[in-house]
Amino acid sequence: AxxxxxxxxxxxxxxxxDVTLDCVYETRDTTYYLFWYKQPPSGELVFLxxxxxxxxxxxxxxxxxxxxxxxxxxxxxxxxxSQVVDSAVYFCALLxxxxxxxxxxxxxxxxxxxx
Amino acid sequence: DTEVTQTPKHLVMGMTNKxxxxxxxxxxxxxxxxxxxxxxxxxxxxxxxxxxxxxxNESVPSRFSPECPNSSLLNLHLHALQPEDSALYLCAxxxxxxxxxxxxxxxxxxxxxxxx
Numbered sequence: 001a002x003x004x005x006x007x008x009x010x011x012x013x014x015x016x017x018d019v020t021l022d023c024v025y026e027t028r029d030t031t032y033y034l035f036w037y038k039q040p041p042s043g044e045l046v047f048l049x050x051x052x053x054x055x056x057x058x059x060x061x062x063x064x065x066x067x068x069x070x071x072x073x074x075x076x077x078x079x080x081x082s083q084v085v086d087s088a089v090y091f092c093a094l095l096x097x098x099x100x101x102x103x104x105x106x107x108x109x110x111x112x113x114x115x
Numbered sequence: 116d117t118e119v120t121q122t123p124k125h126l127v128m129g130m131t132n133k134x135x136x137x138x139x140x141x142x143x144x145x146x147x148x149x150x151x152x153x154x155x156x157x158x159x160x161x162x163x164x165x166x167x168x169x170x171x172n173e174s175v176p177s178r179f180s181p182e183c184p185n186s187s188l189l190n191l192h193l194h195a196l197q198p199e200d201s202a203l204y205l206c207a208x209x210x211x212x213x214x215x216x217x218x219x220x221x222x223x224x225x226x227x228x229x230x231x
Contacts, residue, residue, distance in 0.1 A: 033217045043205075
């Protein structure tokens with residue numbers, strides 16, 4: 001079965017704190033793709049990152065960083081020095097390589113950054 | 116340019132109305148998607164078009180009818196909807212749906228639909 005678990009339903013932090021959003025996935029495929037999306041209150045899903053299963057390099061983009069660990073089937077997302085504009089719902093998602101398959105989303109983590 | 120546009124932004128319709136949602140992308144993507152998202156839930160896939168042909172229909176009721184007139188446009192025709200169909204409808208697109216590499220989907224801002 002293909003599944004994404006985001007155990008944290010809601011997180012609240014004070015501005016400038018660091019925060020990590022957890023994502024654990026399940027798949028039988030050896031080739032798969034992981035994504036993070038941000039959904040601010042306006043509603044649009046904003047693509048943040050794609051990671052291929054054969055590329056375990058971690059990535060940093062400004063205040064954002066991602067830690068991909070195949071050994072624990074996790075793809076965690078850290079925001080450093082959080083800002084109020086980071087307040088949103090964050091979705092982790094999985095896509096596997098067998099044919100034309102749908103994107104499987106986790107239930108999302110609502111992040112509130114308080115000034 | 117990674118933009119997907121959707122119109123209208125908001126739509127209120129009665130249960131006997133017929134309306135259409137429109138989606139457009141000019142990124143040369145060959146896969147386009149419709150998702151439905153209820154409050155505090157993740158998006159749920161409804162339809163996938165691959166090279167302008169319907170490739171996935173996730174058991175969506177026939178009161179929702181998708182159409183892909185060309186590679187840049189995607190419509191969702193609505194007829195005889197129920198109040199429980201009220202939701203945010205998101206369109207997305209991605210490149211090379213049949214290829215070996217799976218690419219990210221780019222989403223539009225959505226249409227917030229209310230059925231009265």
